[in-house]
Amino acid sequence: MGPMRTIVYADGGCDPNPGPGGWAAVIQAPSGTIELYGGERATTNNRMELTAAIRALEHFPEGAAIEMRCDSQYVVKSVTEWMRGWKARGWRTATGPVKNIDLMQRLDALAAARDVRWTWVRGHAGEAGNERADHLATLGRRETLSGKISGGKTSGEATLPPAETVPAPAPPVQAKTVQVALSADLANALSRAAGRAGITPQAYLEDAVRLALELKPPGVARVRAELQKAS
Numbered sequence: 196m197g198p199m200r201t202i203v204y205a206d207g208g209c210d211p212n213p214g215p216g217g218w219a220a221v222i223q224a225p226s227g228t229i230e231l232y233g234g235e236r237a238t239t240n241n242r243m244e245l246t247a248a249i250r251a252l253e254h255f256p257e258g259a260a261i262e263m264r265c266d267s268q269y270v271v272k273s274v275t276e277w278m279r280g281w282k283a284r285g286w287r288t289a290t291g292p293v294k295n296i297d298l299m300q301r302l303d304a305l306a307a308a309r310d311v312r313w314t315w316v317r318g319h320a321g322e323a324g325n326e327r328a329d330h331l332a333t334l335g336r337r338e339t340l341s342g343k344i345s346g347g348k349t350s351g352e353a354t355l356p357p358a359e360t361v362p363a364p365a366p367p368v369q370a371k372t373v374q375v376a377l378s379a380d381l382a383n384a385l386s387r388a389a390g391r392a393g394i395t396p397q398a399y400l401e402d403a404v405r406l407a408l409e410l411k412p413p414g415v416a417r418v419r420a421e422l423q424k425a426s
Contacts, residue, residue: 198260198310199260200261200262201222201223201224201255201260201262202223202261202262202324203222203223203251203261203263203264204264204265204316204322204324204325204327205219205221205244205248205250205263205264205265205270205328206219206244206247206266206267206328206329206332207219207240207243207244207245207247207267207332208240208243208244208329208332208336210336212240213237214237214238214422215234215236215238215340215418216234216239216240216243216339217232217233217243217331217334217335217338218233218244218246218335219231219232219233219247219328219329219330219332219335220232220247220250220251221327221328222251230327230331231250231254232331232335233250234332234335234338234339236421239295241267241269241295242295243332244269245295245298246298247328247332248270248302249298249305251263252305252306252309258309258310259309259310260309262311262314264315264325265313265314265315265316266316266318266319266325267315268315270313271313273299273302274302274306278299278303281293281299282303286300333402337406340410340418342414342417
C-alpha cells in the first residue's frame with residue numbers, strides 16, 4: 196500500500212490569451228483546505244497552469260506525498276511524458292528550445308524532490324476541487340486587473356475548516372432580469388468566448404458585467420489601454 200497522498204487541485208488561465216491571467220491551488224490537507232491563488236497582468240494560459248502547479252508544490256516540504264490533479268494535459272504530459280526527452284536534449288524539442296523553460300525547470304526541480312502522482316481531470320465536469328480552483332484562478336486574475344496589487348503579480352492564501360464544518364451558503368438573492376440587445380457580431384463573439392471558457396453565454400456575460408462593475412469606468416479604460424498597448 197502506497198503513502199497517503201495529499202490531494203491538490205491546480206488550475207490557471209488567461210482571458211484573453213495571452214493577456215491578464217490567474218492561477219490557483221486547492222490543497223485538501225487533513226487539518227482543512229488551504230487555498231492559494233494569484234495572477235499576472237501579461238501572461239498565457241500555459242504559464243498560469245504551470246505556475247499553479249509550481250506554487251502548490253512549493254507549499255510542501257521535500258519528500259511529501261502528493262496527488263496533483265490538473266485539468267491541463269499540457270502540464271501533466273510535460274512532466275510524465277515529455278520532460279525526460281527534453282532534458283536529454285538539453286531542454287530542447289525537435290523544433291527548438293522548450294517553451295516556458297523557466298517554469299518547466301522549476302517544476303521539474305520541485306517534483307523531483309517530492310513524491311508526486313500526476314492526474315489529469317476533466318475541467319468543468321463537476322469535480323468540486325477543480326471547480327474551486329477554477330473560481331480562485333478567476334479571482335486572482337480579477338484582483339490583478341483591479342489594481343489590488345502592485346508590480347503585476349498578486350497572491351493570496353486562506354485556510355478553511357474541514358469541508359463538513361463549512362456552513363451552508365446563504366439562499367440566493369432573487370435575480371432581476373435585464374434585457375440586453377447585442378449586435379450580431381458581438382453576440383457571435385460572446386458565444387465563441389463562452390464556448391472556449393466552457394460556460395454558457397449568459398454566465399460569461401454576467402461575469403463580464405460583474406468585472407466591469409468592479410473595475411468601474413476608470414479601471415475599464417486603464418485595462419483597455421494596457422491591452423491595446425500589449426497588442
